[in-house]
Structure formats: C-alpha cells, structure tokens
Amino acid sequence: MTKIFVSLDMAAKAMGADKVAAAFAKEAAARGLDVQIVRNGSRGLLWLEPLVEVETPEGRIGYGNVAAKDVPALIDAGLLQGGAHASRIGLVEEHPYWKRQNRITFKRCGITDPLCLADYEAHDGGKGLARAFSMSPAECVAEVTKSGLRGRGGAGFPTGIKWKTVADTPATQRYVVVNADEGDSGTFADRMIMEGDPFALIEGMTICGYAVGASKGYIYLRSEYPQTAQVFGKAIERARAAGWLGPKVRGSEFAFDVELRIGAGAYVCGEETSLLESLEGKRGIVRAKPPFPAIAGLFDKPTVVNNVLSIATIPMIFELGAQHYADCGVGRSRGTMPLQIAGNVKHGGLCEVDFGLTLGEIVNDIGGGTLTGRPVRAVQCGGPLGAYVPVKDFDLVFDYEAFAKRDALIGHGGLVVFDDTADMLQMARFGMEFCAIESCGKCTPCRIGSTRGVETIDKIKAGENVEANIALVEDLCNTMKLGSLCALGGFAPYPVLSALRHFPEDFRKKSMPAAAE
Amino acid sequence: MSGSAAWDSARAQEIIDAHLGLEGPAMPILHALQHEFGYVPEAAVPQLAASLNVSRAEMHGVVSFYHDFRREPAGRHVLKLCRAESCQSLGSEKLAKEFLERHKLDWHHTSPDGALTVEAVYCLGLCAHSPAALYDGEPIGCVDAGKLDEIVAEAKSQ
Numbered sequence: 001m002t003k004i005f006v007s008l009d010m011a012a013k014a015m016g017a018d019k020v021a022a023a024f025a026k027e028a029a030a031r032g033l034d035v036q037i038v039r040n041g042s043r044g045l046l047w048l049e050p051l052v053e054v055e056t057p058e059g060r061i062g063y064g065n066v067a068a069k070d071v072p073a074l075i076d077a078g079l080l081q082g083g084a085h086a087s088r089i090g091l092v093e094e095h096p097y098w099k100r101q102n103r104i105t106f107k108r109c110g111i112t113d114p115l116c117l118a119d120y121e122a123h124d125g126g127k128g129l130a131r132a133f134s135m136s137p138a139e140c141v142a143e144v145t146k147s148g149l150r151g152r153g154g155a156g157f158p159t160g161i162k163w164k165t166v167a168d169t170p171a172t173q174r175y176v177v178v179n180a181d182e183g184d185s186g187t188f189a190d191r192m193i194m195e196g197d198p199f200a201l202i203e204g205m206t207i208c209g210y211a212v213g214a215s216k217g218y219i220y221l222r223s224e225y226p227q228t229a230q231v232f233g234k235a236i237e238r239a240r241a242a243g244w245l246g247p248k249v250r251g252s253e254f255a256f257d258v259e260l261r262i263g264a265g266a267y268v269c270g271e272e273t274s275l276l277e278s279l280e281g282k283r284g285i286v287r288a289k290p291p292f293p294a295i296a297g298l299f300d301k302p303t304v305v306n307n308v309l310s311i312a313t314i315p316m317i318f319e320l321g322a323q324h325y326a327d328c329g330v331g332r333s334r335g336t337m338p339l340q341i342a343g344n345v346k347h348g349g350l351c352e353v354d355f356g357l358t359l360g361e362i363v364n365d366i367g368g369g370t371l372t373g374r375p376v377r378a379v380q381c382g383g384p385l386g387a388y389v390p391v392k393d394f395d396l397v398f399d400y401e402a403f404a405k406r407d408a409l410i411g412h413g414g415l416v417v418f419d420d421t422a423d424m425l426q427m428a429r430f431g432m433e434f435c436a437i438e439s440c441g442k443c444t445p446c447r448i449g450s451t452r453g454v455e456t457i458d459k460i461k462a463g464e465n466v467e468a469n470i471a472l473v474e475d476l477c478n479t480m481k482l483g484s485l486c487a488l489g490g491f492a493p494y495p496v497l498s499a500l501r502h503f504p505e506d507f508r509k510k511s512m513p514a515a516a517e
Numbered sequence: 518m519s520g521s522a523a524w525d526s527a528r529a530q531e532i533i534d535a536h537l538g539l540e541g542p543a544m545p546i547l548h549a550l551q552h553e554f555g556y557v558p559e560a561a562v563p564q565l566a567a568s569l570n571v572s573r574a575e576m577h578g579v580v581s582f583y584h585d586f587r588r589e590p591a592g593r594h595v596l597k598l599c600r601a602e603s604c605q606s607l608g609s610e611k612l613a614k615e616f617l618e619r620h621k622l623d624w625h626h627t628s629p630d631g632a633l634t635v636e637a638v639y640c641l642g643l644c645a646h647s648p649a650a651l652y653d654g655e656p657i658g659c660v661d662a663g664k665l666d667e668i669v670a671e672a673k674s675q
Contacts, residue, residue, distance in 0.1 A: 014643050014658035046645035185601030188642035223585050224597075224641050226654045259539075262548055264583030267639060281543025281569070283582040299540065340644065343606035348645030371607070380602055384639075416603045416644065430605065434639065440582075 005053040009042035023071035041196015043110035044350030109196035128315030140211035146322035148334030153307030165294035169302040176217035181270035184383025186414030190308035198235035204314035267438040330356035343416035360394030374419035382411025385491030387498035424503035435492035446489025556587035592627035592634040603644035
C-alpha cells in the first residue's frame with residue numbers, strides 16, 4: 001500500500017486540498033490502486049499548497065501546487081513511485097526551505113496524521129508528559145524556567161516565572177488558559193499547530209496543569225478559524241476517549257480536562273485579561289493590572305494564560321531537556337521561533353528557526369523577496385501593533401531585545417512584506433482605524449485617540465497644515481503609548497510612528513510642491 | 518453555516534438550559550442560539566439574562582460587544598473578505614471596492630434578494646495566500662475578481 005499525504009490545513013484547503021484528496025480517492029478506486037490518503041498537517045511550505053507527498057523507500061517525495069484536474073496525469077506520470085513531473089519538488093525534507101529549519105515546536109506538524117494518537121506516540125508524543133510525571137510539580141516549573149522559554153504571544157514574558165507565580169499562589173482551584181485568539185495579520189502558527197499537531201497542545205496543557213496544580217484548562221480560539229475548531233474539537237474527544245484527559249491522565253492519579261471555547265470576532269480578546277472576561281461570559285473589556293492573572297485570573301483564581309506556541313513547545317522541552325532548548329537562540333531569546341512569512345512574498349509559509357537570523361535573511365533568503373517581483377519597501381513585524389521596518393534596517397537581528405531597541409517588536413513572529421507600491425500613509429491610517437474598530441472602549445487614549453488619529457491623518461493626506469498635523473499625530477501617539485491600559489492602545493502607535501519616521505515622503509505628498517515653490 | 522429556524526422561546530430555553538452547567542456559559546449559549554436561529558433575536562436577550570441571573574442591560578452589553586453576534590438574520594450565504602494588512606499588501610482594498618461596486622453590494626449588508634451578506638474580517642490566518650476570504654465557512658486563498666464573481670453567481674443560484 002502506498003501512502004499519499006494531502007494536508008487538511010486550512011491554508012491547503014483554501015487552495016483546493018479537499019478536491020485534490022477527493023480526486024486521488026476517485027482515481028485510486030477507478031484504477032484499483034492500493035493507496036491510503038493521509039490528511040496530514042501542513043509542512044509550512046505554504047506557497048506550494050496543495051502539496052501532495054507520496055511515501056517511497058527513499059523518503060517522502062513532494063509535488064507542489066497540485067490541482068484536482070492534474071491528478072490523473074500525475075498518476076500516469078508515476079506519482080505513486082515518486083515519478084518525474086513538472087510539479088515534482090523531490091524529497092520534501094531535502095527542500096532548502098525545510099532543511100534550514102530547526103523544528104522543535106513544529107516537529108510533527110506536516111509529518112503525522114494529526115488526529116491519530118498512535119501516530120503521535122510513534123513520533124515521540126507523550127514522552128514529555130511521561131518525563132514530567134516522573135518529576136515533582138516544582139521540578140517541572142524549574143525545568144520550564146531553565147529552558148528560557150518566553151511567551152510566544154508577543155510579550156515575551158518568561159513562562160517559568162508565570163507558572164511559578166500560579167503554583168505558589170494559595171488556591172482551591174487554578175486554571176490553565178491557552179490564548180488561541182491569533183488575531184494579528186500575518187500570523188497563522190497557532191492555527192497550524194492546532195490543526196497539524198493538536199495533541200502536542202493538549203499534552204503541553206496537561207504538563208502545565210500538573211506543574212501548577214490545575215485540573216481544568218480552556219482554549220480560547222478565535223471564531224475566524226472554524227475549521228481549526230473542528231479539528232481541535234475532534235482531537236480533544238480522541239484524547240479523552242484514550243485516557244489522555246480525564247480523572248486519571250494516562251493511568252496516573254492526576255486529573256485534568258480541557259474545554260474549547262470560541263471567541264466572537266473581537267481582536268481585543270487576544271489581550272489576556274479581556275480574554276478572561278470573555279471566557280467568564282462578559283464583554284471583552286480589559287482589566288487593570290495588577291492583580292495579574294497569575295494571582296487572580298479566571299473567576300479570580302490563579303491562572304496561567306499562555307499562547308498556543310508556548311504551550312505546544314512544552315512537551316518538547318520535557319522530551320529533549322530544558323538545556324537542549326536553551327542552547328538554541330541568541331542573547332535572552334532562547335530556543336526557536338516559528339516565523340510566519342506572509343503578505344507580498346514569494347515563499348510564504350512557516351519556518352521554525354533559532355532566534356538570531358537577520359530580517360534580511362528571513363525576507364530575502366527564506367521568503368525569496370516579493371511575489372510581485374518588485375523591490376521590498378517595508379516589512380510589518382508583529383501584527384497590526386508592530387512597526388513597519390524599512391529595508392535599510394534589514395540587518396536587524398530576530399531577537400526580542402534587538403527589536404525593542406529599534407522600537408519594533410517580534411510579537412507572535414509574523415512578518416508581512418510590502419513592495420514599493422505600498423502607501424505608508426494609508427497603512428498608518430489603517431493602524432489607527434483598526435484600533436478604533438477594535439478598541440474595547442475602557443480607556444480614553446485608545447478609544448478616542450484612535451479616532452482622532454484617523455481624522456488627523458486624513459488632514460495630512462489632504463495636505464492641510466501638514467507639519468503641524470504630523471506633530472499632532474506624534475504627540476497623540478505618545479499619549480496612547482503611555483496612557484493606554486493595554487497593548488492595543490499602547491502599541492497601535494508603533495506602525496504609525498514607524499511609517500512617519502521611515503517613510504516621511506508619503507506624508508508630505510501634497511505639501512511638497514508648495515514647499516518647493 | 519448558521520441555521521435559520523424561526524424564533525421559538527421554548528427551543529431557546531432548551532439551548533440555554535443545556536449549557537448552564539458550564540463555567541461562564543454566556544458565550545457558548547450565544548453561539549448556540551445563533552447557530553439555531555441564524556442570529557441572536559432581541560427576545561433572546563431578556564430570556565438569557567433571566568437564566569444567567571444578570572440584568573438585561575448587562576446581557577445586551579455582551580451581545581452588542583462582539584462583532585460576530587448578529588442582531589438580524591444574514592443572507593442565505595455569507596462572504597467574509599479579509600481587510601487586514603497582509604491582504605492589503607496584495608491589493609485587497611482595491612479588489613473589494615471594485616467587487617462591491619460591480620455587484621452593488623456594501624460591507625455588512627445583504628443583497629436585496631437575500632442571497633449574500635458581505636462582511637469584513639480582520640485576518641483569517643491565510644496570510645501566505647492573500648487576499649483571503651471565507652465563504653459559508655470555507656476558506657478561499659489568492660482571491661481575485663473572477664473567484665468573487667463565481668461566488669456571487671453561486672450564491673444567487675441557490
């Protein structure tokens with residue numbers, strides 16, 4: 001029997017993977033071929049989706065950008081034996097995009113059947129949990145601290161310290177909450193791991209629950225990912241049925257269960273306190289901190305709120321040992337980062353590498369430059385609240401501190417590439433507009449400031465008192481940065497200020513002829 | 518895809534009661550009501566408030582806070598077009614503007630024949646295939662004018 005892999009990832013489906021899988025099933029039945037079609041996660045070589053892989057004695061051979069109508073011809077060309085065809089990319093694991101990666105969090109993603117626990121175990125799934133169970137909860141927390149793992153949601157707070165705070169806060173009930181409200185444009189790593197290796201997230205949550213003394217976990221998933229909810233919901237059911245969740249996790253005395261909750265289209269619910277309010281069934285209004293959720297979180301109980309990637313990395317830290325993870329990376333950015341390369345880029349996808357590459361290497365070498373073939377103008381790093389970085393700063397090293405030094409942020413690891421046709425005034429305006437749409441309304445700088453920001457940028461666009469209005473926008477940004485309650489209002493100024501600083505010509509189009517006269 | 522059952526207070530109560538064992542059940546209930554009726558009818562708000570022992574004003578606050586909860590039924594089909602940065606980098610704004618003009622549609626409005634509601638969405642996580650869209654829950658990558666016109670034709674035919 002020959003195994004054919006066609007991804008069930010939402011991005012692969014968006015390019016027709018379901019039709020491709022159906023076409024293979026139909027052709028195989030018609031020709032009496034002995035094939036098994038596995039719906040794997042995505043390898044992350046997203047520009048090649050739908051990517052079809054076939055298992056051969058040499059390894060898995062890939063065929064990129066396959067359309068359903070190509071399937072009969074591909075089989076005729078000997079796809080089942082890895083035969084030659086224009087779309088053949090050779091051994092997927094020898095592909096330069098794959099080969100340069102250091103896959104830790106995404107170790108299994110794209111390789112296994114994401115909903116098959118036997119496959120999960122055959123690829124080391126469960127080893128991390130077994131090791132955690134052999135240690136005391138306090139030792140588990142110490143292991144996470146030692147790994148140097150920092151919150152992958154964007155803030156980069158040391159995960160081990162958060163866990164220790166939760167574990168040390170006296171309580172009758174504690175919670176593990178996974179933030180899967182991946183709202184930043186240019187990011188899709190949470191989605192990919194939840195579709196491509198969901199048991200890793202469940203295992204990570206279980207280890208976290210054991211380490212901090214929590215018996216209940218929630219995953220707060222955004223509603224914009226309906227297919228992710230389906231896959232992950234199935235994974236929870238299967239994990240529960242197989243005893244990976246429940247009153248005796250894997251035959252131990254530890255009880256733990258998880259519940260998937262779906263958001264309702266509010267970007268601000270990616271902010272941890274707003275997310276907790278939403279989980280409690282309230283408006284997603286940001287809470288003032290302190291108290292931090294680690295002390296008083298969900299229903300006022302000590303709560304670990306971690307991003308999907310942070311938690312999905314936990315089983316690997318336990319499997320490989322904290323030191324192995326800490327040995328990767330640079331400076332205080334330890335381990336690996338699943339980069340998400342998106343927007344106007346030739347080789348868009350997910351690429352997990354050690355911290356420490358330069359932005360230029362990521363965009364040009366890995367991403368292959370723009371899709372349109374035009375010169376790169378700017379890269380927005382870290383989502384709608386992240387700075388626009390110009391090409392002259394492509395020496396910037398991918399590291400939390402290096403980015404912060406230049407008023408930029410890594411955020412959740414998303415990079416959106418723009419070519420030289422991008423209008424940076426328009427992008428700055430959108431930054432403010434988005435903040436106005438998504439503001440929870442609790443604090444004035446964010447609620448009112450974002451609307452005033454849009455209005456003032458419109459005046460600049462119209463050529464009205466340009467210099468005075470630019471000064472006003474800068475002053476407004478400063479107020480928002482320093483006076484907002486959470487990162488939405490506090491970081492919305494970053495794209496605006498970076499656009500103003502690096503692309504001043506886009507803000508002075510109307511006033512320039514007048515000044516020249 | 519959401520259902521379109523006619524409002525039925527007894528059925529709504531069954532849905533509410535089925536979720537009361539959950540911690541913080543409001544959001545799952547609202548999703549379930551919308552799934553059943555296609556929107557969250559005004560009559561559901563006081564009923565849910567009473568069941569959760571909160572004020573009607575508080576419940577209204579919750580329903581109105583979230584973009585997803587509809588206050589009136591959508592068209593037979595729903596197209597969500599992404600307007601976030603990644604899609605903008607490949608011309609989503611121009612594409613959407615021309616599309617809406619061509620078919621006399623508007624953001625967050627339903628076509629007069631009730632066939633199609635068009636909504637803005639800010640990121641579908643399909644950013645390596647921008648511009649992206651979601652049609653009745655099915656993802657579509659590398660959207661162009663041709664794909665959008667096909668969707669309109671399909672929506673109007675069913």
